[in-house]
Amino acid sequence: MVEIPTDRDVHTTRLKVRFYELDPYDHVNHTNYFGYFETARIEYLHEMGFGLVDMKEQGWQLVVVEAHARFLAAARYGEELTIHTWVQETGRVKSEWRQVMTRDGEEIAHLTIVAAFTDLEGRPRRVPEEFAAHMEKLLR
Template sequence: MSREYEFDLTVRYYETDGQGVVHHANYFKYFEIGRIEQLKATGYDYAEFERSGLMLVVSKISCKYHRPARFGDTLTISMRTERARGARIDHSYQVKRGGELIAEAQSTIACVDRNGHVQRIPEYLEIDE
C-alpha cells in the first residue's frame, strides 16, 4: 500500500453548522474517505476487502482543530500511513486550506473478521515503520 495519499475536497453546505463552519464530526468522514481512496489508488477495493470476510474498524482516533473551515472552501487532506503491520494500521492526517493548517489527526485502524475477532492485515497492506 502507498504510504502517502492526498486529495482535495470542497466543503458542502450540509457539512456546516448554523454559523457556516464545518461541523467537527465531518473531519472524521473526510479521513474515512481518504482511507478508502488510498486503498483504491493502490489497486484494491474496500467493498471487495469486506467480501473476503475482513473489515477495517476504527480503534482510536483524535483530531486537533486549528482553524475553522467553511462552506465552499477547498480543503486538501493529506494522509500518511505511519505503520501497517500485524492487525493494525496507523495513520496521520493534515487538513489544509491553501497553506493554512486547519486540522491534524491520528487514527489506529484494526483488522477484524465478521465476528469482531482481530485478524492480521493482508500482506499487500503491510508497511513497516
C-alpha cells in the same frame, strides 16, 4: 502542526465544503471533519488496490479503534480543502494512519487513527499478507 512526511507515500484528496456541512456558526461542524478524513482514507485504500468491497469479499476489514483529532481553524462554505493521508506504521493486527487537512497550504486540522484488522464478525486477525507486503513497500 504535523509535518507531512517526504520519506513515504502520501495520498492527496481534495474536497469542497458544501453548505449542508455547516453548523449554526457558519463553519463546518466538527463531526464532518471525520467524514472528510474517512473519505480520504477510503480513496487511498482504493488507490492501493484495497477497496472496501474487495476487502469484504476476501473476508477482512479495517476497523477504526482509536481516533484523535485536533482542530486548528474553521473551514467555511465553498472552500477547497486538501487532505494528506499516509500510513505511519503497520503491525501484526493494526495500523496507524496520519492525516493533515490544509486550506491554501495552511494546516487547519489533523487526525491520527489506529485501525485494527478484523474478520467480518469483528474478531482480530493478522494483517493480510498482500496488505503487509504493500505497506512494507510504502514504509521504506
